Amino acid sequence: MKVTVLSGGVGGARFTRGLRALLPDADITVVANTGDDLWLHGVRVCPDLDTLLYTLGGAVHEDQGWGRRDESRRVSDDLAAYGLGWDWFTLGDLDLATHLARTELLRAGLPLSQVMARLSERWQPGVRLLPMTDDEVETHVVLADGRELHFEEWWVRHRATLPAARFVQTDLASATPAPGVLDALAGADVVVLPPSNPVVSVGTILAIPGIRDAVRATAAPVVGISPVIGGAPVRGMADVCLTAIGVETSALAVARHYGHRPDGILDAWLVDERDADAADALRADGWAAHAVPTLMTDVPTTARIAAEALALVGRVP
Ligand code: GDP
Ligand code: CA
Numbered sequence: 001m002k003v004t005v006l007s008g009g010v011g012g013a014r015f016t017r018g019l020r021a022l023l024p025d026a027d028i029t030v031v032a033n034t035g036d037d038l039w040l041h042g043v044r045v046c047p048d049l050d051t052l053l054y055t056l057g058g059a060v061h062e063d064q065g066w067g068r069r070d071e072s073r074r075v076s077d078d079l080a081a082y083g084l085g086w087d088w089f090t091l092g093d094l095d096l097a098t099h100l101a102r103t104e105l106l107r108a109g110l111p112l113s114q115v116m117a118r119l120s121e122r123w124q125p126g127v128r129l130l131p132m133t134d135d136e137v138e139t140h141v142v143l144a145d146g147r148e149l150h151f152e153e154w155w156v157r158h159r160a161t162l163p164a165a166r167f168v169q170t171d172l173a174s175a176t177p178a179p180g181v182l183d184a185l186a187g188a189d190v191v192v193l194p195p196s197n198p199v200v201s202v203g204t205i206l207a208i209p210g211i212r213d214a215v216r217a218t219a220a221p222v223v224g225i226s227p228v229i230g231g232a233p234v235r236g237m238a239d240v241c242l243t244a245i246g247v248e249t250s251a252l253a254v255a256r257h258y259g260h261r262p263d264g265i266l267d268a269w270l271v272d273e274r275d276a277d278a279a280d281a282l283r284a285d286g287w288a289a290h291a292v293p294t295l296m297t298d299v300p301t302t303a304r305i306a307a308e309a310l311a312l313v314g315r316v317p
Helices: 011-024 045-055 072-083 093-107 112-123 153-156 183-187 202-207 211-217 238-242 250-257 275-286 297-313
Strands: 003-006 025-033 038-040 044-045 126-130 139-143 146-148 166-167 190-195 222-223 268-272 288-292
Touching: 003 011, 003 183, 003 202, 011 025, 011 045, 011 297, 025 045, 025 183, 044 093, 045 093, 045 112, 045 126, 072 093, 093 112, 093 211, 112 126, 126 183, 139 153, 146 153, 166 202, 166 238, 183 211, 190 297, 202 211, 222 297, 238 250, 250 268, 250 275, 268 275, 268 297, 275 288
Parallel strands: 003 025, 003 190, 025 126, 190 222, 222 268, 268 288
Antiparallel strands: 038 044, 139 146, 139 166
16 A cells, blocks of 8 residues: 655654554655755754654654754754854754764765655665655745745744744745655555645645645545644644634634645545534535544554544545
8 A cells, every 4th residue: 555645744753653553564655845944054954854754763852743862962052152053943963963964965966855765774764755855945934024034943943923924935936846756646545644734844845846736636535634623733833824824723724725626635634523513514515524533642543543534535454
């Protein structure tokens, strides 16, 4: 069975870990958002890819959801003593090793997709981990006052408090999907949108020319899991992103934002038990929809959520 997942960082990584536990023999491809990637003092940081790598590789800082377990900050502290470094972006020492390794491979001429294949040799994530594109496409936030800044600066440094007017992706027009991405969508048995941020994770992936059309065109059913439970994002600040693009923070509004195929990209939407009324409304409109507990508290629970998502499109393992 071939499953293709369009993923951001923490939500997508946790879901994929449950999916992998449910389907140990499946051929799983994860297409990851790289819009959050940035150059920080000469190293390339790929937040969502690394969250996937560490989560699926068993090295993630579990409570935090990202970064390495048993991490230290000696390098950043020492840089700060020079009045240099990353005062708003946390880079642990072990995490920094990943960025240095990646940067060396990029400088040697490898595209990001091959770099991630190389890093995966160590972490053995048990899935094929693909960046959405090998091109440097970065999500920027255009503020209400017209200023523009990198998404991570807005999110991490300013905690999403500066009023955002819209999100844009740099150099989008010339970007192409990374090798393997379109094939993974066309050849899938099922495509899954995990509970990732609909705006700056999944939305960014879909913005890469060719990807949204490939999701709409695939013969595979497409099922999504709501990242919004009871009118709020479970963690993080996805509500601020949704508000900025004029979408209400509700399981129903996110489903309608993605839309049902053929015009939209979904066939089925799994919501939390608290949003059963959203499932009812969608079913009345011809969607496959169901309400179950969707809090990803641990791996077995997450595997059950994945099973419910697959059952919804008739692909019961
Ligand atoms: P990021 O790149 O690290 O922000 O991660 P993602 O975009 O993959 O996922 C972030 C989203 O996951 C958040 O906006 C939450 O709405 C959602 N999320 C996190 N934990 C859970 C959970 O346990 N259940 C559900 N349904 N959604 C979750
Ligand atoms: Ca992210």
